[in-house]
């Protein structure tokens with residue numbers, strides 16, 4: 001494990017049985033509160049954005065906003081929020097998906113994505129992959145290309161990587177930590 005990975009891992013707090021029995025919640029608020037760790041995470045994800053040739057960063061509500069927005073600024077790219085349904089005022093594309101603990105719908109402003117865009121999706125956690133898969137589907141339905149998915153951590157036992165393989169169609173899935 002690299003020094004950066006050790007730093008990031010040391011700032012993630014495990015919370016048992018949250019938000020429901022049997023879930024080990026990975027809390028990133030200690031990482032966000034540590035400027036060295038947050039900066040290292042932002043810089044590492046911005047390097048990935050550059051390497052994938054992304055033209056814009058999509059962040060997934062809500063924790064993907066916190067990570068994705070500074071990555072977009074650092075990489076010199078625009079930022080597009082993918083929100084839980086009902087939060088965006090303009091014309092949207094909407095996609096339903098299942099979570100480790102429940103189900104939801106996400107939306108994006110259709111006008112934010114063009115056929116010229118290559119999108120890096122940024123989030124904190126890849127768990128079942130339901131959220132990221134729905135985001136990939138939204139981006140592809142808008143005619144844009146998915147440059148890749150970059151997450152702070154992957155919960156490998158939940159199989160998200162396998163779930164995304166087909167939708168990613170060879171685009172990279174980068175997880176800084178395998179948990």
Ligand SMILES: O=P(O)(O)OC[C@H]1O[C@H](OP(=O)(O)OP(=O)(O)O)[C@H](O)[C@@H]1O
Nearest residue numbers: 061062063100125126127128129130131
């Ligand atoms: O791979 P999956 O099984 O889809 O799970 C991962 C998603 O779950 C969490 O978000 P959540 O929906 O809890 O929203 P939040 O960021 O607003 O807390 C996390 O931030 C990811 O977006």
Ligand SMILES: Nc1ncnc2[nH]cnc12
Nearest residue numbers: 024025026027100125127
């Ligand atoms: N175990 C977990 N911890 C934090 N965020 C999550 N999103 C889905 N599963 C999660």
